Amino acid sequence: MTFIDIRNLKKSFGPTTVVHDFALSVERGEFVSFLGPSGCGKTTILRMIAGFETASAGSIRIDGREVTGLPPAKRNVGMVFQAYALFPNMTVAGNIAFGLKVAKWSNAAIAARVEEMLGLIKLPDIADRYPYQLSGGQQQRVALARAIAVKPEVLLLDEPLSALDAKIRVSLREEIRSLQKDLGITTIFVTHDQEEALSMSDRIVVMNEGRAEQIGTPFEVYNYPRTRFVASFVGTLNLLSATVVDAATGHLAIDGQHVLAAKAVEGRTAGDTVSVALRPEAVDFGGASEGRDALTGTVEAVAFLGAVVRIRVGLGDQKISLDTFNQPQLRLPTAGETVTLSFSRDDLLVVEPDGRS
Amino acid sequence: MRRSRFGSWLAITLGSLYFIVPLIGTFEFSLRMKRGTYSFEAYRVVLADPHFQASFTYSTLLALATIAVGTILVVPTAYWVQLRLRRLRPVVEFITLMPLVIPAIVIVFGYIRLYNSQSILPLTDSSFGTDALLCFGCVTLALPYLYRSVDTGLRAIDVRTLTEAAESLGAGWFTILTRVIFPNIRSAVLSGAFLTFAIVIGEFTFASLLNRPAFGPYLQLVGANRAYEPAALAIIAFVVTWACMGLIQVVGTVRDAGRPK
Amino acid sequence: MSVAESGSTTAGVRASSASVLAWLGVVPFFLFAGLFLILPTGFLIVGAFQDAQGHFTLANLAGLAHPSIVKAYTISLEISVASALAGAAIGFALAHAAVLGGLPAWIRPTLSTFCGVASQFAGVPLAFAFLATLGRTGLVTWALMQWGGINLYATGFNLLTFTGLTLTYLYFQIPLMVLILTPALDGLRREWREAAETLGASTGQYWRQVALPILWPSLLGATLLLFANAFGAVATAYALTGSSLNIVTILLYAQIRGDVLHDQNLGYALALGMIVITGLSNVAYIWLRSWAERWIR
Numbered sequence: 027m028t029f030i031d032i033r034n035l036k037k038s039f040g041p042t043t044v045v046h047d048f049a050l051s052v053e054r055g056e057f058v059s060f061l062g063p064s065g066c067g068k069t070t071i072l073r074m075i076a077g078f079e080t081a082s083a084g085s086i087r088i089d090g091r092e093v094t095g096l097p098p099a100k101r102n103v104g105m106v107f108q109a110y111a112l113f114p115n116m117t118v119a120g121n122i123a124f125g126l127k128v129a130k131w132s133n134a135a136i137a138a139r140v141e142e143m144l145g146l147i148k149l150p151d152i153a154d155r156y157p158y159q160l161s162g163g164q165q166q167r168v169a170l171a172r173a174i175a176v177k178p179e180v181l182l183l184d185e186p187l188s189a190l191d192a193k194i195r196v197s198l199r200e201e202i203r204s205l206q207k208d209l210g211i212t213t214i215f216v217t218h219d220q221e222e223a224l225s226m227s228d229r230i231v232v233m234n235e236g237r238a239e240q241i242g243t244p245f246e247v248y249n250y251p252r253t254r255f256v257a258s259f260v261g262t263l264n265l266l267s268a269t270v271v272d273a274a275t276g277h278l279a280i281d282g283q284h285v286l287a288a289k290a291v292e293g294r295t296a297g298d299t300v301s302v303a304l305r306p307e308a309v310d311f312g313g314a315s316e317g318r319d320a321l322t323g324t325v326e327a328v329a330f331l332g333a334v335v336r337i338r339v340g341l342g343d344q345k346i347s348l349d350t351f352n353q354p355q356l357r358l359p360t361a362g363e364t365v366t367l368s369f370s371r372d373d374l375l376v377v378e379p380d381g382r383s
Numbered sequence: 384m385r386r387s388r389f390g391s392w393l394a395i396t397l398g399s400l401y402f403i404v405p406l407i408g409t410f411e412f413s414l415r416m417k418r419g420t421y422s423f424e425a426y427r428v429v430l431a432d433p434h435f436q437a438s439f440t441y442s443t444l445l446a447l448a449t450i451a452v453g454t455i456l457v458v459p460t461a462y463w464v465q466l467r468l469r470r471l472r473p474v475v476e477f478i479t480l481m482p483l484v485i486p487a488i489v490i491v492f493g494y495i496r497l498y499n500s501q502s503i504l505p506l507t508d509s510s511f512g513t514d515a516l517l518c519f520g521c522v523t524l525a526l527p528y529l530y531r532s533v534d535t536g537l538r539a540i541d542v543r544t545l546t547e548a549a550e551s552l553g554a555g556w557f558t559i560l561t562r563v564i565f566p567n568i569r570s571a572v573l574s575g576a577f578l579t580f581a582i583v584i585g586e587f588t589f590a591s592l593l594n595r596p597a598f599g600p601y602l603q604l605v606g607a608n609r610a611y612e613p614a615a616l617a618i619i620a621f622v623v624t625w626a627c628m629g630l631i632q633v634v635g636t637v638r639d640a641g642r643p644k
Numbered sequence: 645m646s647v648a649e650s651g652s653t654t655a656g657v658r659a660s661s662a663s664v665l666a667w668l669g670v671v672p673f674f675l676f677a678g679l680f681l682i683l684p685t686g687f688l689i690v691g692a693f694q695d696a697q698g699h700f701t702l703a704n705l706a707g708l709a710h711p712s713i714v715k716a717y718t719i720s721l722e723i724s725v726a727s728a729l730a731g732a733a734i735g736f737a738l739a740h741a742a743v744l745g746g747l748p749a750w751i752r753p754t755l756s757t758f759c760g761v762a763s764q765f766a767g768v769p770l771a772f773a774f775l776a777t778l779g780r781t782g783l784v785t786w787a788l789m790q791w792g793g794i795n796l797y798a799t800g801f802n803l804l805t806f807t808g809l810t811l812t813y814l815y816f817q818i819p820l821m822v823l824i825l826t827p828a829l830d831g832l833r834r835e836w837r838e839a840a841e842t843l844g845a846s847t848g849q850y851w852r853q854v855a856l857p858i859l860w861p862s863l864l865g866a867t868l869l870l871f872a873n874a875f876g877a878v879a880t881a882y883a884l885t886g887s888s889l890n891i892v893t894i895l896l897y898a899q900i901r902g903d904v905l906h907d908q909n910l911g912y913a914l915a916l917g918m919i920v921i922t923g924l925s926n927v928a929y930i931w932l933r934s935w936a937e938r939w940i941r
Contacts, residue, residue, distance in 0.1 A: 078838055098841040105842045111835035115857040115939045124853070125843030156939045169839075176843060391745025394737045395755070398818070402762060405815065408777030408784060456676055463669035471670065478677045483869060484922045485685055486876025488893050489915045492900055493684020496691065496912075519680045526681075581764045587879035592900055602768040603883050606775075613772040620769035621761070628760040 029054040029212050030075070030180060035084035037070050037236075044070050046236045048084070055210040057203065059223040062233035063259070068216045072182050075214065077101050088179055104173030105182040109189035111169055112157040118144070118168050119153040125176035143171035146205065163194040170202065174209065181206070181213040187222060199226055220260050224248060232256045253378045257303040264304040264346045265377075270294050278302065278376075281342035285319040288371040301377050306336060308373035309348035311359075313366050320368040321346070325359045339365060406621065413614035425615035434601055435616075442590075442598035445514075446583035449521040450576045453529045456522065458572065461533045462564055465542050479530040482523050487588045491520060495592065513593050520589040525579040532578070536571025537564075574631045581627040585620055685919065691912035704913035712890065717917060720875060720892040723806060727813040728870035732863065734814070735821020742822075743829040756826060759819035766816040771883035774812045778803050804885045812880060817870050824869070828862035860936035868929040872922050892918060 030052040037045040045067045052058050060068035073079040075086055077098035085094050093101050112121050119140050126136045144150045147167040157165055166186050173181060183202070187195045203226045206213050217223050223230045224244040232239045232247060232255070240252040251257035258265060268278040268285075273294045276287035280302070287302070294300060314320035323339040323346065334349045335358060348367060350356065359365055416424040429435050464475050482490070494516055498506040506512035522529075545567065549559045565572070587599035602620070606613040695701045708714070742752045777784050780797060788794040802808055832855055840850040856863075878893045887894055892914065899911040 076838070076842060078841075098838070099844045099846065101842075103842055105839065107835040107839065110833060111839045113836055113839070113854050113858075115854065124840070124845070128844045128849055158939070172839070172843070178842075182842075388746050391741035391747050394741040394745070395747065395751060398734070398738045401818075402758065402815070404784060405773045405777040408782055409773040411783050412776035412781075456673060460670055460673040463666070467666040468670060475670070475673065478673075478681070481681060484872045484926050485681075486872075486878075486893065486918055486922065488876065488878050488896055488900075489688065489918055490681065490684055492896065492911070492915050493686075493688050494680070495900065497684050497687050519676070522676070523680050578764070585767050585769060585879075587767050587882075588897075592897070599768060599879065602772075603879070606768060606772055606883050607886065614776045617769040617772035617776070621765055621773075624765050625761050628757060628764070631760070632757060 027054065028052070029056070029089055030214075031085075031087040032071075032075075033085050035071065035074065035086065036082045037067070037074060037079060038082045043082075044236050045074075048236075048238060050231060050238070050241065052212060052214070054089075054212055057206055057213045057215065057226060057228045059215045059217055059227040059230045060233055061217055061220060061223040061230050061260070063218055066233040067236040068231075068233045069184060072184055072214060072216050075180070076103055076105050076182050101180075102176075102178050103180045103182055104176065104178035105184065106166065106169045106173050106186045108185045109162065109166070112165055112172070114157050117154050117156055118149075118160070121157070121168060122172045122175050124172065129176060139175055143175050146174075147171045148201075161194075162190050163198055166190065166198065167201075170205070174205075174211065179212065181211050183213065183215040185216055185218070188217070188219070195222075202226070224260070230260075232259060234259070251303060251375065251377060254301050254303070257375070257377050262306055262347070264306060264309075266302050266304065266341075266344050266346065267299055268302050270296050270298045270300060272296060273298075276371075276376075280321065281344055283321050283341065285321070285374065286371055287374050287376055289376075291376050303375045303377050304346065304369060304373060306347045306349040309346065309367050309369045310350070311348075311365060312368045314368055317371055318368045319371055319374065320366050322364065322366045325361050325363045325365055327361060328358055339367060406618075409614045409617050409621075413611060413618055416611040425611040426619075429605075429612050429615050429619070438596055438598045438601035441596055442584050442586070445518060445521060445590075445597060446580045448518045449525060449583050450579050452518060453522045453525050453579060454572055454576070457526070457529050457533050457575075458565065458568070459560060461530060461537055462542065462560065465534075465537050466546060476530075476534075479526045483527050487520075487524060488592070490523060491589045491592045494520060507593070513595060517589055517593050517595050517597075520593075521579075521583045521586060524586065524589070525575075525582055528578045528582070529575040532571050532575030533568060536568035539571075540564075540567045570634045573634045577627040577631045577634070581624045584623055688912050688915040689919065691909055692916035694909060694912075696909060701909075704907075704909045705916075707907065707910045708913050708917055713892075713895070713914065716890045716892040716895045717921075719806060719890060721921070723809050723813065723891065724871050724874040726806075727810045727817050727874045728867050730810065731814055731817030731821050731870045732867045735818045735866075736825060736863070738818065739822045739825040739829055743826055744832075752826075755822065759822045761819075763816050763819040763823055766877065767879035768883040770812060770815055771880050774803060774808070774815070774884065778808065778811070804888055809881060809884065809889065809891075812884060813874050813877065817874065820870060820873065821866050824866040825859075825862060828859055832858065857936070861933045864929055864932050864936065868925055871925055875918070875922060 028051040030050070032048060032050045035045060035048040036043065048067075048071060050058070060071065062068050070079060074081050077093070077096060077100075081094055085092060087093065088101065088103075113124065116124065122140045122143050123136045126139055131139070140153065141150075144153060147170060149164060149167060152160065152164065152168075157168070160168065169186070186202075187198055190198065199222055215223075215226065224247075227244055229241060229243055230247045231241045234255045240247055240256045242250075247256060247260055251260060251263075254265060257263045266280050268280045270291055271277040271279050271284065273291045273296065276290050278285050278287060278291070278300070291300060312320075321341055323341040325337060326340045326345065327338045329336045329338070330352070333352055335352050335356075336347055336349050337359065338345055338347050346367065413425050414421040414423065416422060416428070460475065464472050495507065498504055498512075498516055500508050506516045542564070545563055546559055549563045554563065585599050585602070586597065587603060590597035591600040591603065602613070602616055605616060692704050693700055693702070695703065708717075738755065741747060742755045774782075776782055778796070778801075779785065782803075785796045788796050803812070836854055836858075837850055840854055845853070876893060878897055881889060881891055882894055882897060885894075887898055896911065896914050896918070899914065
């Protein structure tokens with residue numbers, strides 16, 4: 027059943043509208059990420075759910091309860107901020123206990139809960155330290171403990187990892203996810219990092235300019251981007267423009283080279299220009315075969331990225347990148363060489379222009 | 384957010400009233416010199432008074448001397464502490480803050496006893512010596528403001544890198560200070576200088592007890608003997624203070640505008 | 645550094661000669677501070693324990709117990725404490741309104757510019773301004789009489805008293821407080837307030853448990869500064885009241901000008917008393933701050 031129900035949510039600051047008609051329903055226990063570039067409205071929506079911003083229109087319900095007009099203190103949500111949100115004048119234990127004291131728990135219950143929380147974040151020995159004595163990763167774990175100590179119905183995470191070092195970021199995201207699964211707490215996570223969103227979420231809301239471009243599982247969003255924006259924002263992607271030769275059969279021409287898409291191109295007629303997307307890892311060397319299309323071009327650059335080698339090939343005016351695994355026996359092409367590339371028809375996606383979801 | 388702004392408006396309004404009413408009162412009073420009509424008579428009388436001119440000139444020169452001595456003292460010290468003697472910083476900072484805590488009247492009392500005609504350094508014997516002593520006293524009073532201003536300016540630039548770059552190009556210490564460091568903290572020094580000017584121009588305690596013909600004692604004398612001129616002088620003093628603070632703002636704005644980012 | 649590249653013995657020698665040179669750089673400053681700040685103050689402190697012949701004595705300190713001197717210290721302390729506390733409270737209210745009050749953006753720069761001016765508008769001109777406003781023929785006195793039918797001076801108010809002087813001192817005390825507190829209030833992060841709110845705290849709980857503890861050091865320091873500022877003020881009081889109000893700075897001023905105590909060294913004791921009071925308030929401040937800042941480094 028729907029646990030968080032957001033309908034027709036709008037937010038304007040003066041004449042600028044930052045969130046257009048946003049709708050989302052989140053299941054109990056689900057982990058949903060809002061993914062998008064800065065200024066796309068993802069944080070504004072999170073802050074409306076928390077109660078820090080007032081919605082210009084629309085409604086937010088949590089577990090059937092209308093919270094749109096409630097102050098943050100009455101919403102029973104927990105929030106973890108980007109950074110430095112621990113109260114600097116309190117110890118770790120004091121921070122975690124803060125919400126419990128406000129809720130008038132007994133001292134014994136508070137002490138037990140603080141200890142339980144410290145165990146949960148695997149930092150049992152830091153109760154008496156002050157925030158300045160902790161690393162960034164420890165601070166964020168304490169912030170998480172502080173937020174969940176009061177048993178909120180919803181956990182809101184506002185880019186909690188973006189101020190941390192790359193390594194800690196990876197380990198902490200796994201930790202947050204497993205903690206969230208164990209507790210079964212409904213969570214909304216805001217991030218601009220597609221890797222974080224893809225690895226942690228049950229579902230991702232890809233946002234751009236105040237609109238949801240696509241809502242789907244990481245698998246759907248990555249493999250079947252609905253719009254050009256989603257395709258380019260999530261993962262690396264080749265975006266090529268193609269001319270429709272025959273819409274019904276999916277017959278397209280890319281710089282004069284003919285390819286067949288797996289499906290018909292809907293709503294277009296011959297002569298129209300469409301965008302097609304192709305993941306670099308879906309492209310390989312070699313000619314056309316059963317179910318595979320081929321393109322011929324000239325190698326422009328070979329970039330060695332460690333485990334992967336990325337090769338950029340020019341096709342007339344457009345460029346296509348392909349990734350191949352780095353194997354010692356592999357013979358890499360050199361710049362200027364003419365090569366033939368092939369890809370499965372299923373991987374060639376015709377994408378909508380932005381904002382047409 | 385949703386909190387009421389009424390309290391904020393009330394605080395600001397009451398505060399503004401408290402600050403503006405005395406200014407209006409003083410201005411109104413200063414115009415009352417001619418019976419039955421408002422006039423600038425009090426200002427005319429004050430500005431034409433040779434004692435006003437003499438004391439204002441004296442205090443202006445005193446302020447300029449204070450700024451010069453203070454800058455020559457504070458800039459190299461703050462630079463040096465920042466570059467080489469960082470562990471000395473708390474000590475130097477503590478000393479520069481002492482004049483805020485030790486009352487000026489105590490310091491000047493000490494001067495009078497320490498530098499009188501019977502002492503080893505009888506500064507108060509000659510009028511030049513007393514002027515110098517007054518100037519040093521004013522430097523002491525301005526020290527907290529001047530030092531903080533310069534120190535903030537120095538912290539905003541990378542003193543070490545600038546110094547090393549200049550050294551590698553063969554510059555000596557004097558060149559580094561005057562040609563590299565000083566131009567980079569000019570606006571900080573200028574803010575400190577204007578603040579110093581505002582402090583020194585109306586300084587009363589030191590000048591009065593050292594018996595120097597400065598503007599502060601002159602103001603007090605007029606206040607004790609005249610009715611309307613003091614109000615005119617208060618307005619003039621307020622305008623001078625305002626001009627100094629305005630110049631600090633201008634200097635600050637120019638600095639901010641000149642910065643990238 | 646380049647020193648490290650040469651041999652260890654020469655490096656040692658060079659390093660020590662370099663550090664001697666480094667110390668030379670601060671000699672002018674320490675010389676100046678010694679001659680014009682520390683030595684004069686120290687001279688008075690020593691003098692307070694000597695009689696006219698230079699022998700050790702506690703008679704000067706005992707002389708401070710004279711009722712007129714005790715009275716002077718009492719009034720001075722009362723005015724300083726009252727104007728510091730009132731200045732701190734009102735200054736806090738103004739700074740809070742300007743920084744966190746949700747007022748239009750122009751209020752804040754206007755207030756801080758004005759406070760910059762007003763905090764330096766002390767001394768003789770300030771006394772004139774208040775005489776012209778709240779003196780017997782002042783504008784407000786007149787306006788209250790004319791329109792309110794209130795005879796201010798019949799209510800017992802007098803500018804030349806404790807109340808009047810405190811009211812006058814607030815003119816530079818409040819702006820000073822605003823100037824010091826504004827950056828401190830800016831330092832309160834929005835996240836702290838929001839975290840407290842999501843954890844269920846009311847505005848009062850947030851201020852009591854989070855914001856005020858964080859602001860304590862600045863508040864304490866500023867209040868102490870206000871206290872010392874008022875305690876050492878001479879010009880405003882002297883120009884306002886002449887010598888009719890018996891505060892300790894005016895007493896000392898008169899003593900320096902004309903030896904009104906008929907005892908040179910009692911003057912030193914008077915000065916020593918002032919140093920002890922401001923010194924003690926400073927020690928109290930440092931102690932309170934280290935307690936209030938235990939959560940920083």
